[in-house]
Each structure stands twice: as C-alpha cells, then as structure tokens.
Amino acid sequence: MASTSTTAPSSSTSPPSPARTTVGAAARGAPRSLSGLLPFLRPYRGRIAAAVVFLVLAALATLAFPLALRNLVDAGLVNTDKGAQTMALRDHFEALFAVAVALGVFSAARFYMVSWLGERVTADLRNAVYSHVLRQSPQFFETTQTGEVLSRLTADTTLVQTVVGSSLSMGLRNAVMGVGALAMLVWTNPYVMSVVFAAVVLVVLPTLWIGRRVRRLSRDSQDRVADSSAIAAEVLNAVPVVQSYTAEPREANRFQQATENAFQVAIKRSRARALLVAFIIIANAALLLWGLYRGTGAVLAGKMTAGHLGQTVVYVILLAGAVAVLGEVYGDLLRAAGATERLMELLSSRSPVTDPAAPKTLPLSGQGLAVEFDQLRFHYPSRPDQPALQGFSLRLAPGETVALVGASGAGKTTVFQLLQRFYDVDSGLDGSPAGHVRLNGVDIRDLPLATLRAHIGTVPQDAVIFSASAMDNIRYGRPDATDEEVIGAARAAFAHDFLTALPEGYATFLGERGVRLSGGQRQRIAIARAMLKNPPLLLLDEATSALDAESERMVQAALDTAMQRHTGRRTTLVIAHRLATVQNADRIVVLDHGRIVEEGTHGALLAQGGVYARLAALQFAA
Template sequence: MSSSPSTEQQTPENLDVNAPVNKRLSILMELVQFVRPYKGRLIAAMIALIFTAVVMLSVGQGVRMLIDQGFAQQSMAELKSAVLFILFVTVLLAIGTFTRFYLVSWLGERVSADIRRAVFSHVITLHPSYFETNGSGDIMSRITTDTTLLQSIIGSSFSMALRSALMCVGAMVMLFATNIKLTLVVLASVPFILVPILFYGRKVRKLSRKSQDSMADVGSYAGEAIEHIKTVQSYTREQQEKQAFSDEVEKAFDIGRRRVMQRAILIAGVIIIVFGAITGMLWVGGSDVISGKMSGGDLGAFVFYAILVASSLATISEVIGELQRAAGATERLIEILNVDNHILPPETTVVDASLLQPVITFNEVSFNYPSRPDQSAISALTLTVEQGKVLALVGPSGAGKTTIFELLQRFYDPQKGSVRLDGIDIRSLDPKALRDKMALVPQQPALFSSDVMHNIRYGRPEATDEEVIDAAKKAHAHGFIENLPEGYKSFLGERGVRLSGGQRQRIAIARAILKDPDILLLDEATSALDSESEHHVQQALEQLMHNRTTIIIAHRLSTIQHADNIAVMDNGAVVDSGDHESLMQSCELYQRLVHLQFRGGLE
C-alpha cells in the first residue's frame, strides 16, 4: 500500500515560498471575504482591543504616581490614590480583555466554520477528474486541520498581533514623552530585532507549508490502511503497515521539529536583543536618577513602557510564525476554492430535462480521461438506446463500458461527438436535472454511515416512511431489514459493513426504486454475489427495470437474458450488436466472452 501523492507537488507555481514577507502574508487578505459579513463584531472587537491597549498604557502612569507621590513623599494618602488608580485601571483592563477575547474568539469560530462549509460546498460540486489527481486524505486535511489552524489564528494569534502592535506603538509614544535619551537607546536595538524576524520568518513559512502537507500525507496513509483493514490483516501486513506509517509520521515530525527550531531561534534571539537593550537602558537611566537628572517615578514608568515594547515585540515575533502557518493553510484552502468546475450548466437553459423522453444516443463520441490524455477510453462510438428498452454492454475489462455511464451522467464531457437525450445534447441541460432522470446501481453500492431509512431515502429525501418501506419491499429487502436489531433504524456502519454483499445491493436497488428514474444504469449489479443473493437481487432488478430505459454492464448471462439488445465493446468502440443468438453466430469476441465468463450460466 502506498501513500497518496505529496501535496507538495500540487502547489501552484505562482505560490513562491521565497517571496517577500508582505507578499507571502498578503494571501491572508483572501480571508477578508469571510470576515466581511461580521464586520460589526469585528469593529466591536477592535474598539475593545484599542480600549484595553489604552488602559494598559495608563498603568505606567500609575507606577509613576506610586513611586514619586507615594514612596518618595512618604504619603499614605498619595499611596492610597496611586493604588486605587491602579486597581481601577485593572478592573477596566479585565472588562476590556473579556470583551475582546469573547468577540475575537467568536469571530474565529464563525469564520473557520464558514470557510469549512465553503470549501466542502465547492468540493462536493467539482468534476470527478479533480479527485483523480487529489487524494481524499489531503482534501480532508485541508477542510479540518487547516481550517482549525485558521480558527486559532483568527480567534487568538491575529488579535494578539494587533494588540501587541498597538501596545508597541503606544508604549513608544510614552517612552518619547518620558525620556528621549533613553528611548533612543531602546530604538537602537530595533534593527537587530527585525533582521532575525525577516530572515527566520521566511524559513518558518516554508517549513510550515511542508509540515501541513506532510500531515496531510500522514492522514491519507492512515485512512487508506484503515479503509482496507481486512486486506491488511488478511495478508498479515500489519507490521509492514506500522513501519510504513511510522516512517510517514517521522517525516512529518522531522519537518515539524525543524519548523519549531527556527521559531525557537527567532524568539530566543529577539529576547536576548530586547532585554539586552533594556539592561543598557537601566544603566543609563539609573545613572540619571542618581545624578538627579530624572525622578525614580519617571524611570519606573519608563521601565514599564520599555517592558511593554519588549514583550510586544516578542509576541509579534512569535505570532509572525503563526501567521506564516496561517498563510500556508490559507494557500491550501484558496487553492481548492479557486479550482474551476469543468462541468457547468448552460448559461441559459432552454430545455427542461424532465420533459425529455428517455431515448439515449451516443453520436461519434471520442473521450480520453484527463489523467490519461494519451489513452483513448472511447473512440468514435455510436450507440442508441430506445425508450423503455434494455441494452446490455458486454466486453473485456477496459473496453469503455463504465465510461459510457460516466459520460451519460455528465461526470465528463467528450472531446469529440455528443451524447444526446431525446435528440438534445446533454451539455445544453442542467447537470442536476439530467441526473435526476437517472439512477445508478453500482457493483459496489455506496452506503453511508447511518441507518437503513436514511440510506434508502437518499434516493428521494422528501419520501415518506411508507414510501421507503414500499421501495424496500419491491427490492426484496424488507424481510432482512425487519430482522435487523432496530429494523429500519438500524445503524449500518461505515460503508454498510454490517450487511452482506447481497443485502447492501438490495438497499441500493431500493434507493433506485424510490427515486423512480426514467433511466436506469446497472453496473455489474450481480457479478460479485452468490447464487442465492443473485436470485433475490435479480428479482428486485426485474421490478426496477420494468418500463424503464435501462443500460446494463453485464458479466453474467442471467442479466443479458433480459436485454432487448446487446452491444459488444472493445477498445472503446462497439464492434457488434444484436441479440444473443445472432451474436453467437456473427461475433467472435462475444463467443469468446460467453465461453470464458458465461459458461456456468449456459450449462
């Protein structure tokens, strides 16, 4: 088992990890569209943030009063006033912090939920070719892990960055107002702080993107192994899978370790430079106090503001690392949101698909899958299915049978020719309206992690319980459903693992019956079943096919016996067509398939 392709390879070429910091972080502006609907709360949060910054800065004046008027004058009244002022400021600070924290955290939760919903809503409508080159594990990592990271950034780190920036600017103003000479000492250290932030910030962002991609690979590998757990255990490959997964985890850990190392170096360097500057400032300021050039209160206030500047810069340097990770996560999410859907409804729908008769025509259709552009899946195919008739598609693996279903449902558009419904090119129809006329019963039915009722009702969500039960009866599924622990409310497990193959197939048929389609597509619906299950499923299919235009991909003679016409396919083209007897006389390929695949049925 191999892990999915690294998402590193899927990074668009225009995303340059070595671009300037402001350009790289500008990707975060893409989040504005999700924040804009809540601008009222954002403004309130900003007001609370500015309020708390101003209140915090006023604490420095309380410190000056405490030293100059309380300690220096030995006055209890002045000391009491200074202490009460600091206490009052503390209460205001608590109120402002509560308001800011709640509003910003709410905004983070709300925006991340909206992004998650927007990405999923977009992904669920994308053309199937997108999923041929993008693993489900990577997509899920973007929807869950990356949006959770953005939630933390918007709800915490971004607020911290703004607060620290305001505190830094405000504290710098107060430093100049308190003592210009000491302020110049502090400012001399600023270039030494910016250099490591810019240099290591670039490394942090590059490693952040790699870290998120590697975690997506870990999730993809784990999901694949768990999905195929029976195969893994059947071949006793548990130890090898453990080792392979461990290798993936270690790769992710190594990238994460390097990212953390760069951030740690950045933070440590800033701390050394900042507090080194404060130490120098204390030497100069202490000398001025001793010589009487400034008061102890001014020095105390100056130290308080200098510490605010230092802590703000340290916070900003740390948050920049978080913002770099947020930029990486935003890139990955915006990549998905910017993927164009190749299958779109016409700009002006002039034909109502529901009014069309279920007559299907493939007219000189040629098609190559996007992931295999040099390999023809369908070549100059011409085929007609009359209303209410049953067409069986027969041919070796890779002949193009399943591709016909995918083109008919317009999961892909042909490069040449046209697929027509009642003479109308299906590209001129709304894909949803087109698919509403069809129901697919695949070889491996897709059941959801829910109860029986939900899985059958998936065919027509507005159906009543009575209609669901009636569909189950027609699908010969009602009997075994009633014997389940909770009947129609029984939970089926992931992919319906609690049911047998025949039972899952009959649930899928019941779903198709409930949908009541004009066109029925059966993809080898009985090929993997035992004789008894096939008998029940075949009875259900007879009920389902009655008076419907039906196309069957057939691997068993029992399904061909119902066909009005049989099309023999090879290399993406129809090589012959007719009934069983005529094809046995005229088509060598059909004769060979009958002898190889249908021998048991013939006997």
Template sequence: MRSGAADAAPSATPVRRLRALSGLLPYVRPYRAQVFLALLLLLIAAATTLALPYAVKGLVDGGLVVARAGSDPGRSLVGRHFLLLFAGAAVLGLATAGRFYMMSWIGERVTADLRLAVYGHVLRQSPQFFETLRTGEVLSRLTADTTVIHHAVGSSLSMGMRNLVLFVGGLTMLLSSTPRLVLTVTGIVVLFVFPAVVIGRRVRRLSRAAQDRLADTSGLAGEMLHAIPVVQSYTREVEETARFAEANEQAFRTSMHRARTRSALTAFVIVGVFGSLLYGLYGGVQAVFAGEISAGELSQTALYVIVIAGSVGVLAEVWSDLLRASGASERLLELLAARSPVADPEQPVSLPGVSGGLRVSFADVSFAYPSRPAQPVLHGLCLTIAAGQTVALVGPSGAGKTTVFQLLQRFYDVDGGSLAIDGQDLRRLRLSDLRSHVAVVPQEAVIFSGSISDNIRYGRPAADEDEVRKAAQAAFVDEFAGQLPDRLRTFVGERGLRLSGGQRQRVAIARAILKDAPLLLLDEATSSLDAESERIVQQALDAAMAGRTTIVIAHRLATVQRADRIFVLDQGRVVEAGRHEELIKLGGLYARLAALQFVA
C-alpha cells in the same frame, strides 16, 4: 496543486506571504460588528495598560515622596492613587475578558464557515479532482489546517494586534518622556530586524512543508483504514505500520525542524530587543543619578520598557503563528480555487420530466481520462438507445463500458463528438437537472453510516415512510430487514459493514427504485448476490426497468439475454449490436464470450 505553491514560496518575502491571509477576509467580513466590538475592547485594554505606568509615576512622585516627608495629605493621596490603579486593573480585566471572548467567537465562526465552504466546494468537484489528490489529504486540510487558522484568527491575531498597540504606544510614551533614550534603543532594535526577517522566511517555508507531510500521513492512513479487510487478508499489517511510521517520522522531523527555527527566531528577537531596552533603562538610571529625571519618571520608564519588551516577545510568537497560518490558508484557498472542468452552462436548457424513459445518443464520441490523456478509452463510439428501451453493454474489461456510465452522468466531458439525451447535448444541461433524471446501481454498493431507511431515502430525501417501505419490498430488502431488531431503522455501521455484500446491493437497488428516474444505469447490479437472491432481485429489477430507459453492464451474459438490444464494446468501439440470438449467429466476439461462459 501542491508543488507549484511550494516552489513559489522561497522567492516571496514574509510580508507578501502573509497576504495569503487576506483570502480569509470574505469569511470575516460578514461579522464586521463583532470585529469592531473586539477591536474596541482591545483598544480599551491596551490604553488601560499604557495608562498604568503613568499612574505609577504619579503615585511615586505625587504620593510616596510627599508621604515620606510625613504629610497626612500625602498618605491620603497614596490611597487615592491605589484606588485609581485598582480601577484601571478592573477595566483591564473586563476589557481583556470581553476581547478574548469576541475573538474566540470570531475564530470559531470563521473557521466553521471556511470548513463548510471548502467541504461544499470539494463535493462539487468532478472525479478528475480526486485523481490527483487523495481524500486523506483533503481531510487533513479540513481538520489540521482549519485548526491552525482558528488558532491564528481566534488567538494569535488578537494577541498580535494588542501587543502591536502596546509596542507602538509604549514607544510613543517613552518618546514623549525620554526622547533621547528612545532614539538610542530604536537604532539598536533596527539592527535585529533584517536577521529576524530572514529567519521568518525560513519558518514560513518549513511550516508549509510540515503541513504537507502531515497531510501525507493522513492520506496514507485514510487509504489503509478503508482497506482494512484487504490489508489483514494479505497479512500486511506490519509492512503498512512500517510505511506509516516512516511517513509519520518524516512529518515529525519536518515539524521539529520548523520548531527549532521558530525557537531561534523567538530567542533572537526577545534577546535582541530586551537587551536594547535594558541598555536604554541603564541610561535612565544614570539620568536619575545626574538629576535629569525624577524617580517617578524612572519608574514610568521601567514599566514602559517592560511593556515594550513583553509585547515584542509576544509579537515574535505571533509572527511565527501567522506565518504558519498563512501556509494553512494557502492550502485551503488552493482547494477553493480549484475549478471543476465540468460545470453548469451559462444558459442551461431544461430537460423536462418525462415518463417512458429518455433517448440516449452517442455520436462519434472519443474520450481519454485527464490523468491518462495519451490512452484514449473511447474511439468514435456511436450508439443510439430509444426511449424506454433496455440495452446491455458487454465486452472485455477495459472496453469502455463503465466510462459510458460516467459520461452519461457527466462526471467528465467528451473530448470529441457529442453525447445527447432527448436531443439535448449534455453540456447544455444543468448538472443537477441531468443527474436528477438518472438512477444508478453501481457494482460496489455505496452504503452510508445510518439506518437502512436512511440509505434507501438517499435516492429521494422527501419520500415518506410508505414509499420507502414499498421500495424496500420491491428490492426484497424487507426479507432480511424484517429479521433485524429495528427493521428498516437498523443502524448499518460505517460503509454498511454490518450488512453482507448481497444485502448492501439490495439496499442500493431499493434506493434506485425509490428515485424513480427515467434513466436507470445498472453496473453489475446483481454481481454480489447468490443464485437464489439474484433470481429474486432480478424480478425486482425487471419491475424497476418497466417504463424507463435502462442500460445494463454485465459480464455474466445470462443476465442480459432478454435485453432489447446488446451493444458489444471492444477497445472503445461498438463492434457488434443486436439481440442475443442474432449475436450468437454472427459468431463474433459476443459468441466467443458466450461460449466461454456457458460451456463453463
């Protein structure tokens, strides 16, 4: 995702690269009224600024010169000119404050909408998306890149538009008063345009590189912080700190390279343009000496030169900011442009709410993970599970058991064959409809920051307190929660770190029980429990499995002996099927696995 955009960047001109900012228009368009008001205030402030030099000309020629001659009306005229200047300053102050507030509001609003859009879009991506992009990089784009865009939309863009108006307006006013001077200055300024464009292209490329390096450090930090117990257990703190320091230093070097180039661009533009304008102002002074213009016209010219020079300096800064924001926009729009290969069909069929479980059928299913297309996981898998049946999937690691669960939830689509529930191919079902019929208890229980009750209710947010309490009792969560100060309202910490592994597993089981889906998937659901807890929770699972189709993955064969049917998988195929006693008599793979475990 990232390399393609980076490779394409050098060949594009800065103006074409700024077109990436046009991708933000859908997020600005809903706030047209606010944008119009901000532009109106901007024009009022710019027009007032451009009018002040003209007012100064009137003060010098129509007031100070007359007053110097000893005329009382001249002194009165000076007072009126100063009142007029103060009124202009008041209008300028109010319009500038209003523009700043409106543009800040637009920047905050657009950034918040964009961040929400990217986050919601990422949540709908299939696991394939995260096989190639680390979550830390996604977080970097959601935070660092949106901050850059906020600065550009809420501040830089406003300043750029204001100073562009001042630049054009100042040149126009100069052209109307001293055209010969403006033509000379313009010719000199053009000489600086081409070098500035070349430097700008370099700034844009380095801005993208700096943001990518920052994303690398965020991805590395996120990965390590989620694995703190492992890092500390293997005493790898020093090595991981050194690895982060290297990535951090690389991000620093890239950012400083960008800063040096950006500084050179700013200095080049300011010195070049300001020098050109000073040359023009020198010509104006000579014109006063020659009697071609008045002192007031010279004052007006000097002020317009200052306005133009100041606007050019700001425009140079804004240009760099916009180039940087363009890189950030590209990265965020890349996320928004990502399309999950798993999506709702155009004409979905409904999966009716059923009681008694769902019928599941794998017919000659083949599958390989997109990140490893040359290594198929399933080879012509065929198995049928009757509605309400409890079956177990057993076999060595890598046999494809967990893949079966991922395909049943349609995290991926099969490469060949068909996978159907109640006779409906999964690809014809709406994703939300399919997954609402499935409850899962994974091997590693996922607990969110919040209370125990919040985590149980995650299975069915609309459930009332009584239903949550019954689910907690069924999974024996109340046994440990009853000893806590706030019981089910106890805060469990990030990723449930305040709970033991077995307690987290019970909460996950209670969540699945509360969901009450017709298809229940249990992936080593009791693997984190001690023998006594396993016996208790197994009773809860037995009750939860009643009246629904249940598929159990278990390496400990003692937990699957009562299954209605056991499918033995090896290298992506069903090699044996039957009840526990039947498979023992076959003397095949299941019998060998059972002998190893039970003898042990």
C-alpha cells in the same frame, strides 16, 4: 463535480466565494497569503470593528497603568503630611484599580469577540472547502488523495483558527501597545526613545531573516503531515485486504516512515523557531537592562524622578514584551499562512465539468427518455495516450433496455460516466466537442448538472453504504420520501426481510461502509435506493454481481418490474459481465477497445458466432 463556485457555509451572514487566485511561487507561505481569508472575514465586519475597539481600549488601559504608577510614586509617596499622604495614596490606588478593572473588562470583551470570530471563520472555511471539493469531477480525485484533503480540512483549519481566534488579536494588541509605549517614551524621554528605536530595528531585522526559514519549514511540515494522513486513510479503508496479505508490518513501517519524515521537518522548524525565540528574549533583555541602567544613572544624577524612572522602565518593559509577543505571533502567522495557502489551493481548483451559461430545459414525456451517443471520443486525463472510447454511437429509444457487454477495459463504465457528466468528451483542434450525448434531443452539456443527474438513477457494482441507519441509506435516493415509500422500495428490492430481521429493524445502524451487511445485502439496499428515486433513466452497473443465484433471480425480477414507470416505461442501460442477466434485454451492444463491434438481441448475436457468441459459449459452458 460541477460548479466552480464555492458554496458559502450556512451562518447568520454567509461569506461570499473567495477569489480564485492561485498563490504565486514567490509568495508561498508568506504572511500575505492570509489575504485569502478576507472573503471569510468580510461578512463579520461589525464584530471585527467591535473587537478592534475593545482591543484598542485594552491597550490604552495597559498604557495608562505606568502613568498612574508614576503619579503614585511622585505624588503619593513624597507628601510629608501623613494624613494627606494616606488620602493621596488611596486616591492613586483607586485610580490604579480603575485602570485594572477597565483592562479586565476590555480584555474579556476582546477575548470573546476574537474567539467567536476564530470559531465562526474556521467553520465557514471548512464548510466552503468541503462543499467545493464535493463539486469536483473525478479528475480531481485522480491526482488528490482523500487523506490530504482531510488533513487540510482539520489540521490546516485548526492553524487558521489559532491565528484568527488568538494570535492575530494578540499581535494587534501588542502592536498598539508597542507603538503607544514608543510614543510615551518620545514624550517623556526623547533620547531614550531614539536609542530604543534603534535597538528595536536591530531586533526586527534578524527576526524577519530567521522567519523566512521558519515559513518554508512550516509549509514543508504541513505537507509531510498530510502525506501520513493520506497513507492512514488509504490503508484504514482497506484493512481486510491488508490483513489478508499479512501486510500489517509493511504498512505500519510505511506510515512510520511518513511520520518520521514529518517529525524531522517539524524538528527543523522548531529549531528555527527556538533560535528566533532565543534571539528575541536576549535582545529584549539587553534592551530592558540598558533602559534600567540609563534610568538609574539619571535618577542618581538628579535628572529624573523615581516616578519618572518607574514609568520609563514600565514602558520599556511593555515595548520589549510587545516585540517578544510579535515575534511569537509572526511565527504563528507564518504557519497559518502556509495552511491558508493550502486551503486556497483547494478552493482555487476548477472542475472541468461546469453548469452551462445558458441552460436549457429537458423535455419529458410519459414514455421515458431517449438517449443518444453521437460519435464520442474520449481519453481519461490520467491516460491521454489510451482512448477509452472512439467513434462510439448508440441510440436508446424511450423505455428501451440496452445491455453493454464486453471485456474489462472495453469502455462500458466510461459510457456511464460520460452520460452522468462526471467527465466531458474530448475537444477537437478547434475546441468543439468530439461527439455529443443527448437526452430527448438536448445535449447534456446544455442542461444544469442538478437537472441531468436528478433524472438518472444508478446502481453501482460496488454498493456504497453510508454510516447511518438502513432507513436513511435507502432514503438517500429521495430525502423527502415517507417511511412507507422507503419500505415499499425495500420490498421491491427484496431487502425488507433481512432488514426487519436486524436488531432494530430499519433503524439499525449499518456501520462504516455497511460492514454489518453481506455484499448481497448492500447491493439490495443500493437497488432499493435507486427504486425509491424512481428516475426516468436507470443505469445498472453489474447491479446483481454480489447476489447469490436465488437473490439474483428475485432482484432481477424486481429490476424488470422497476423499469415500469407510473405513466410509461423507464429507459435502462445495463452493464453486464454475466450474460445470463441480460438475455431478455431489448438489445445487447458488444464493445471492444472503445468501439461497438456487435449489436442485436441475445439470439441474433448467438447466431452471428462473433465476439458475443464466444463470450456466451465460455460462460454458459462453465
């Protein structure tokens, strides 16, 4: 909602925020998109260096195997003295075993190091993306579906983990082995090497050409999976509504269509990768058979020893295997590049609401906060042609209770959102703000977001209950509160009785979104949460809308009491559709189409016979 900086995840060494660069259209899904992972890899340079050392040692041990095999064949099997031959064979087999032991130890060390890196970097990346998304303003969520964000946090980071923790290491190891095998072929048989090199080029070029299509399809496949995840997240959060409209078949069909689209794109990607794999296997087999054919002819002609042939064949096999693995790794890199690109797009998103460069302090007094709205003009980004507020000016004295009333869409909730800096007011032609919101004379844009919101408590119309216990839900308002303070807030909100009646009392798990509670019970927990926070400025958005008449009277009395602070009064701004709940407010402000049309006490507004009087006549008559 605020800062554009990416909070690095907690670890032994925290990675810095990745550079805010948007991947260009030409580079979409290209392997160089993996460069976005560099800020997350950099803190673990020591482990990466150790992994590279073990990787190179394992590759060298593999390359040493053909040399030991050649010595076994040429020196251990041609000796005519049986005793000497037995001793030579034992020495050569011991050398082969030593190579195998070294290969096993170095490979195990490499596997552990790269697996640790994969898990660590993936955890850091998930933490950074999640932390960054939490700081985005509501404008971000107007265009980004929650299900898509979840898909990127799970499926895309899993692909990155596969590459960092496995594929990249395998690719580097086989690259070292391939280069080493080529070098040994140059040393042992330059002619064979020159032909092999030409054959490798003939394999690599078509591989790159096919890989471009795999890259595009990989990105498309991940996007389609994210689409289906977004549909599922949206529908599962509204199951009662779906079932009440008997829309289960429609929603199942919509999800099925999305998954079918993802399946079709995945099949195209798999078909392209299958073509790539088939080409690499056939080309490598041809390369290997050609090497065997030429080497066998050389042995028959007496130009090469059997050991030399065995060594050459093994190096050709190693080279062919390295090329094959590199082809597979290249496909994984293409998929991970698309995933990394999508994650970097999230990390590169900038919130339009940011902390000030030179923050000011908020002067406080024991009499609450003075709130001033000065000539506000605001349009929601998704509705640029429809003003939500225009010329809105209002001042709340410290400790005053002011109610905002009006028809739906009049701009009441917008006032709350601007006051909490979920959005900023519009800018004029010269870039200056279209209006100001001030607390105790300080423009809220000059305050750190954490400071601003720490002094505001909100009770929303739709109470939010987390998947936790009742105690934890209330303590969310002030994490350091004691159990006694939590219980005291619950008593003040008239929630104590029903909470103690739950199976485990305050420790009872309330279920996802509080499904185990009634609407009124959820509302009272939200009120208790705000009371526990005890802020100098309280925002009530239809805080009693979900309560029955009796509970409403009790909670209304509790809210009236909560307006008193320890050293003075609390400033309160109330949104109300039910006018009976705000008759005792110090002032009532009537909004219509983003403008203030009436202002005064309940009695004064009734006497005017205007908009408020008509609303009151309708409600009280009903």
